Amino acid sequence: MPETKLPEPWLRGTLTEVSAVQRAVMHALVLAQEGLEVWCSAFTDAELNARPAGLAPLRFIFVISRGVSTVCSLTRKAVG
Numbered sequence: 001m002p003e004t005k006l007p008e009p010w011l012r013g014t015l016t017e018v019s020a021v022q023r024a025v026m027h028a029l030v031l032a033q034e035g036l037e038v039w040c041s042a043f044t045d046a047e048l049n050a051r052p053a054g055l056a057p058l059r060f061i062f063v064i065s066r067g068v069s070t071v072c073s074l075t076r077k078a079v080g
Helices: 020-040 045-049 058-079
Strands: none
Touching: 020 058, 045 058
């Protein structure tokens, strides 16, 4: 298992300007995005675009992850 140098997102003291429930959801999404980056960074473009058994490619998951990151950033700006 690859090691990360950062503690879990909720232990970093970030997003304190949003409510506890929203903060928990946002931290979970940040953790998921960081996990994708760690575990999928070694894949080639062909592997990221592959559609095993007709399922969505991993690249699609990355696009969704980045979109969620953008929503989180916009939420922080709106609240703060």
